[in-house]
Amino acid sequence: MSKARLMQGNEAVAEGALAAGVLFYAGYPITPSTEIAEIMAERLPRIGGTFIQMEDEIGSMAAIIGASLTGVKTLTATSGPGFSLKQENLGYAIATEVPCVVVNVQRGGPSTGLPTAPAQADVMQARWGTHGDHPIIALTPSSVQECYELTVKAFNMAEEFRIPVIFLMDEVIGHLREKVVLPDELTLVNRKKPTVPPGEYIPYENNESMIPAMANFGEGYRYHVTGLTHTEKGLPTGNPEVTRKFMQRLTQKLDPYLDRIQLVEEVQLDDADLIVVAYGCTARSVLEAVHIARSVGLKVGLFRPITIWPFPQKQLEKYVDRKYLVVEMNNGQLVGEVERLFGYKAVERLNRIDGELITPKEVLDRIREVI
Amino acid sequence: MANQEFLLTGTGGQGLILAAIMLAEAGISAGQNVAQSQSYGPEARGGASRAEVIIGDAEIYYPKVEKPDFVLTLSQEAYKKYGLHLTEEAILIVDNSQVSDVKPRSKNYYSLPITKTARTQFGSEQSANVVALGVVASLSGNIPWENVRQAVQQRAPRGTAERNIKALELGWQMGMEAGKVMNSGINEVGLD
Numbered sequence: 234m235s236k237a238r239l240m241q242g243n244e245a246v247a248e249g250a251l252a253a254g255v256l257f258y259a260g261y262p263i264t265p266s267t268e269i270a271e272i273m274a275e276r277l278p279r280i281g282g283t284f285i286q287m288e289d290e291i292g293s294m295a296a297i298i299g300a301s302l303t304g305v306k307t308l309t310a311t312s313g314p315g316f317s318l319k320q321e322n323l324g325y326a327i328a329t330e331v332p333c334v335v336v337n338v339q340r341g342g343p344s345t346g347l348p349t350a351p352a353q354a355d356v357m358q359a360r361w362g363t364h365g366d367h368p369i370i371a372l373t374p375s376s377v378q379e380c381y382e383l384t385v386k387a388f389n390m391a392e393e394f395r396i397p398v399i400f401l402m403d404e405v406i407g408h409l410r411e412k413v414v415l416p417d418e419l420t421l422v423n424r425k426k427p428t429v430p431p432g433e434y435i436p437y438e439n440n441e442s443m444i445p446a447m448a449n450f451g452e453g454y455r456y457h458v459t460g461l462t463h464t465e466k467g468l469p470t471g472n473p474e475v476t477r478k479f480m481q482r483l484t485q486k487l488d489p490y491l492d493r494i495q496l497v498e499e500v501q502l503d504d505a506d507l508i509v510v511a512y513g514c515t516a517r518s519v520l521e522a523v524h525i526a527r528s529v530g531l532k533v534g535l536f537r538p539i540t541i542w543p544f545p546q547k548q549l550e551k552y553v554d555r556k557y558l559v560v561e562m563n564n565g566q567l568v569g570e571v572e573r574l575f576g577y578k579a580v581e582r583l584n585r586i587d588g589e590l591i592t593p594k595e596v597l598d599r600i601r602e603v604i
Numbered sequence: 605m606a607n608q609e610f611l612l613t614g615t616g617g618q619g620l621i622l623a624a625i626m627l628a629e630a631g632i633s634a635g636q637n638v639a640q641s642q643s644y645g646p647e648a649r650g651g652a653s654r655a656e657v658i659i660g661d662a663e664i665y666y667p668k669v670e671k672p673d674f675v676l677t678l679s680q681e682a683y684k685k686y687g688l689h690l691t692e693e694a695i696l697i698v699d700n701s702q703v704s705d706v707k708p709r710s711k712n713y714y715s716l717p718i719t720k721t722a723r724t725q726f727g728s729e730q731s732a733n734v735v736a737l738g739v740v741a742s743l744s745g746n747i748p749w750e751n752v753r754q755a756v757q758q759r760a761p762r763g764t765a766e767r768n769i770k771a772l773e774l775g776w777q778m779g780m781e782a783g784k785v786m787n788s789g790i791n792e793v794g795l796d
Contacts, residue, residue, distance in 0.1 A: 237632055237635075239625070239628050410638070410640040412632050517666050521666040590668055
């Protein structure tokens, strides 16, 4: 293990991305994500990579898709207002199955909202911000150490499953500085490349793995990339049967891999009468509240989705016949997924939307009310 | 050691966030767990600024300061906001070159010429944050001098390390002396 060092959440994301092998960053700086761009601007040119400050977030998203098609790992970072602008091209990356990582350090919204204050109100935007049926992966860290390790996993998932991965942070974790110990060894995953010669390559092949091999632009594999619904060859089609097959594979392609994608942390759940569901910064408040509650004999535990999309339903639904409380810094977004499992009458809420982190005391008070 | 919570408050541009980063860095090199955060407005300078540090052996779940053990105020506005509603046990450090209107406090109160010291010693207020860091770190009694010195050396802006180490020494000394006066007072009460 390396020496312990002080690191900021955003810095840990940048370091994690570099460790994962990122070589291209395009972005438009915005609080509270700017440190990621600053570090990338300094570091990427030194290792032969590219940093571009684009004219806006639409261009930034387009640039990381284009760069990824040439075979490099790509990253962009933004906050709410910029995340809105990225949605159209995010859909393009999903439809064309181009790996990339999109960081959104959430701040208060809607619109320009509270630039320097935290929120967790882009949870549903991360899931459904772009139009059309589509799969997505969204990961959400709750410590600086996790920012580093989870960023590496975000790149691995993007590469393995040919999908944009949303790294959904919040201002608290993005700007928090904590002790980080960098692991000596990391598992890195690279996209699967075609093994056939260029003439035989089928870029969107409907194969058993659901994830087609991906050729790098510039290496002799000529193929067509379009946001239009396409055939296995990548050419536009309106044929219902081809469309159905394409959509079926696209929307179900993560299903065989859910066990590896859906990461959760479970704290003192086995005997818990009350399960508190929380993620990101809010999970830190809940963790403290759970420890205090346990010390006075209240049977409470924390279920923390690290992967929030696809929502880890299987991991949560095994805890039947308990009480449930969902704590989040929005007016109730992820709570819908918990209600879907246990019924809306069985699920309590604690929300805060004033730009201040929910305190352990607020959580504890709510725990006492609902347990 | 039990976790100690620090609140460093003042105006944007005074360098309090940097001082908090240095304090946290010192905590890490002393082998402790730390959490450092801040809140500030959208302006680059001016506006209220608050930097927070938690240092200690115990795991840090909630990363923000809840019940500060040390509160530093470098502006009248910050004093009004953070200096008035503290528990008896919290140690309040007021920069008397910036804060003139204070409410008497029976104990754990230090009124020190932090900004003035920087101004008279270096002809600029720029190192007042590091003088303040020296005061706070020495009063905490839990972070070794060498770790704080190293942190300042590493994090000081280019070309300012020497001046800032000097500022740290002045602050550390100021904290030690203030602590001595206070402790002897407490001891006398104890002997009665």
